[in-house]
Amino acid sequence: MDKLKTLFAAVLSLGMAAEASLGVVQTEGGSVQGQNIPLGLYRSVDVFKGIPFAAKPGTFEKPKPHPGWNGILKATKFAQRCLQMSMLQTTSFGSEDCLYLNIWVPHGQKVSSNLPVMIWLYGGGFFVGGSMGPNFLNNYLYSGQEIADKGNVIVVSVGYRVGTLGFLSTGDSRLPGNYGLWDQHAAIAWVNRNIRSFGGDPDNITIFGESAGGAGVSFQTLSPHSKGLFKRAISQSGVAFCPWALNRNPRKVAEEVCHSVGCPTDDRMAACLKSLDVEEFSLSGHFSISGTPPAVASYPGVKNLSLSPVVDGDFLPDQPGNLFHNAAEIDYLAGVNNMDGYLFTSKDIPSLGDKNQDTLVEDIKRLLAAYTKETGQAGLEIAFAEYSSNWGSTPTQTTIKTAAVDIGTDYLFLVPTQTAIVQHAANAKSGRTYSYLLSEPSLLAGPGKPYHDWVGADHADDLQYVFGKPFTTPKAYGGRQRDLSGYIIAYWTNFARTGNPNKGNLKVPVTWPEFTSTGQQFLDINAKMNASSIGQEMRQRFVHLWTSTLPSLPSHAQ
Numbered sequence: 001m002d003k004l005k006t007l008f009a010a011v012l013s014l015g016m017a018a019e020a021s022l023g024v025v026q027t028e029g030g031s032v033q034g035q036n037i038p039l040g041l042y043r044s045v046d047v048f049k050g051i052p053f054a055a056k057p058g059t060f061e062k063p064k065p066h067p068g069w070n071g072i073l074k075a076t077k078f079a080q081r082c083l084q085m086s087m088l089q090t091t092s093f094g095s096e097d098c099l100y101l102n103i104w105v106p107h108g109q110k111v112s113s114n115l116p117v118m119i120w121l122y123g124g125g126f127f128v129g130g131s132m133g134p135n136f137l138n139n140y141l142y143s144g145q146e147i148a149d150k151g152n153v154i155v156v157s158v159g160y161r162v163g164t165l166g167f168l169s170t171g172d173s174r175l176p177g178n179y180g181l182w183d184q185h186a187a188i189a190w191v192n193r194n195i196r197s198f199g200g201d202p203d204n205i206t207i208f209g210e211s212a213g214g215a216g217v218s219f220q221t222l223s224p225h226s227k228g229l230f231k232r233a234i235s236q237s238g239v240a241f242c243p244w245a246l247n248r249n250p251r252k253v254a255e256e257v258c259h260s261v262g263c264p265t266d267d268r269m270a271a272c273l274k275s276l277d278v279e280e281f282s283l284s285g286h287f288s289i290s291g292t293p294p295a296v297a298s299y300p301g302v303k304n305l306s307l308s309p310v311v312d313g314d315f316l317p318d319q320p321g322n323l324f325h326n327a328a329e330i331d332y333l334a335g336v337n338n339m340d341g342y343l344f345t346s347k348d349i350p351s352l353g354d355k356n357q358d359t360l361v362e363d364i365k366r367l368l369a370a371y372t373k374e375t376g377q378a379g380l381e382i383a384f385a386e387y388s389s390n391w392g393s394t395p396t397q398t399t400i401k402t403a404a405v406d407i408g409t410d411y412l413f414l415v416p417t418q419t420a421i422v423q424h425a426a427n428a429k430s431g432r433t434y435s436y437l438l439s440e441p442s443l444l445a446g447p448g449k450p451y452h453d454w455v456g457a458d459h460a461d462d463l464q465y466v467f468g469k470p471f472t473t474p475k476a477y478g479g480r481q482r483d484l485s486g487y488i489i490a491y492w493t494n495f496a497r498t499g500n501p502n503k504g505n506l507k508v509p510v511t512w513p514e515f516t517s518t519g520q521q522f523l524d525i526n527a528k529m530n531a532s533s534i535g536q537e538m539r540q541r542f543v544h545l546w547t548s549t550l551p552s553l554p555s556h557a558q
């Protein structure tokens with residue numbers, strides 16, 4: 001009996017030792033208390049949900065500091081998403097009061113201090129999305145718990161305004177736009193000022209994001225306003241150069257919004273837009289997407305008509321290509337999924353994803369024609385010749401369909417990302433550059449599954465691996481996916497810790513060489529990596545086509 005008691009006491013004291021916790025934390029706005037989740041012996045994570053980093057924003061205004069609160073804020077529930085449209089684009093949900101962030105802090109036997117910090121910016125085409133991501137019951141896609149625990153880093157995820165409320169711009173000082181980017185900026189600055197109280201190192205902040213979030217990361221690195229706020233950045237499948245990431249004709253979009261909500265398009269425009277009911281208003285942008293954002297090729301104004309960031313002369317003082325000197329001290333890791341374009345291209349060419357339907361060469365030409373519109377027939381012919389150069393006289397369906405996916409992937413993601421990587425490396429001083437291609441086959445591909453056998457990593461496939469879902473929901477995945485997820489978390493968190501994905505707390509399967517202007521090395525990431533996973537000059541012929549050959553042709557007025 002006594003023995004049992006001693007054992008019981010020992011177990012109890014171990015249990016208590018395992019629960020290192022920050023308890024109540026002082027922030028600039030007041031004190032906050034999260035929740036401590038034990039993860040095992042001497043391992044736990046403190047989770048803070050819904051901490052305000054700014055006040056409820058005024059419509060079409062920059063975020064303002066939060067006035068603060070009395071007493072202890074219970075930070076145990078995610079805040080509402082920023083007001084946005086539903087999937088069917090017929091109703092809106094969320095709140096204007098949405099500038100909140102969430103924090104995951106891992107602890108060992110002792111309470112952590114001086115940990116590297118990773119701040120997540122969600123994707124969703126600058127149109128939809130939330131800091132916690134979509135969920136199945138209590139399992140949220142963007143829970144930072146696995147990354148925090150495995151990589152021993154602090155993970156923060158932040159809310160920012162999207163759609164009309166986040167990005168409507170009249171193209172002048174009346175409604176300059178970029179409110180969503182200012183929100184991201186305010187959140188990063190808040191983390192920089194407050195994260196030390198949570199055990200974080202403000203000198204070791206990495207921002208990371210996917211799709212529109214990856215482009216957001218890219219814009220944050222290019223803005224002169226970000227100086228000194230963070231050291232490193234990761235863009236997954238999205239950069240400032242993506243054709244969907246920058247709105248080059250915001251006035252036209254604003255006028256279309258005015259038409260749809262009944263506002264005049266003269267001097268009274270801004271005042272009228274500001275006076276509208278925001279809920280109705282957040283639906284007014286629905287004309288601009290004909291499928292899941294980014295806008296699909298069949299939409300004629302793919303480069304112009306979207307609610308996305310703009311060159312406003314303030315957050316972005318110039319075209320992205322002229323702002324890379326602002327990122328010279330930033331370590332930058334960026335890449336794409338090898339079939340990032342699959343989702344979007346199969347909306348443009350419905351036969352593409354259908355196992356029982358052939359895709360015609362004419363379909364490919366139609367897709368290319370939409371993307372090469374500015375250079376007319378000459379551009380189309382050159383581009384088609386390039387994409388069909390290995391077809392022979394009787395291309396198989398797999399050949400035709402994969403060419404279509406390549407076109408979408410190259411145009412929407414891969415080529416713009418290569419351009420950003422080359423620019424970063426060319427302008428870097430202390431900043432390093434790393435490039436990747438994720439080539440893990442889709443989990444939906446194969447015999448008896450919905451996708452063709454050949455489908456690789458589709459858009460957003462990386463999210464589950466980055467956020468460690470194969471560990472959170474082991475039954476939904478196999479060992480292969482756990483290997484891959486472990487590799488990615490190792491590279492990403494090592495990079496956050498040291499600026500080098502190979503060096504840090506976690507072992508990596510293959511040494512990832514730095515991208516240099518001369519070598520142009522990249523890492524091919526999948527579950528079966530080995531020494532041959534290092535590539536050079538990613539899809540160089542096609543990068544050359546889109547960045548050099550086509551732009552040098554005479555442009556037709558649209």
Ligand SMILES: *[C@@H]1O[C@H](CO)[C@@H](O)[C@H](O)[C@H]1NC(C)=O
Binds near residue numbers: 116203204498
């Ligand atoms: C970041 O953290 C690493 C490891 O803890 C440390 O060596 C480094 O000095 C920190 N600061 C910066 C700016 O990298």
Ligand SMILES: *[C@@H]1O[C@H](CO)[C@@H](O)[C@H](O)[C@H]1NC(C)=O
Binds near residue numbers: 248252300301303304
């Ligand atoms: C797109 O924007 C460019 C640059 O502002 C402009 O020249 C072009 O006419 C616009 N195209 C459309 C379809 O609005």
Ligand SMILES: *[C@@H]1O[C@H](CO)[C@@H](O)[C@H](O)[C@H]1NC(C)=O
Binds near residue numbers: 528529530531532
């Ligand atoms: C690397 O893996 C690939 C695919 O699994 C295999 O074909 C190749 O032989 C391996 N190379 C080396 C150097 O081990």
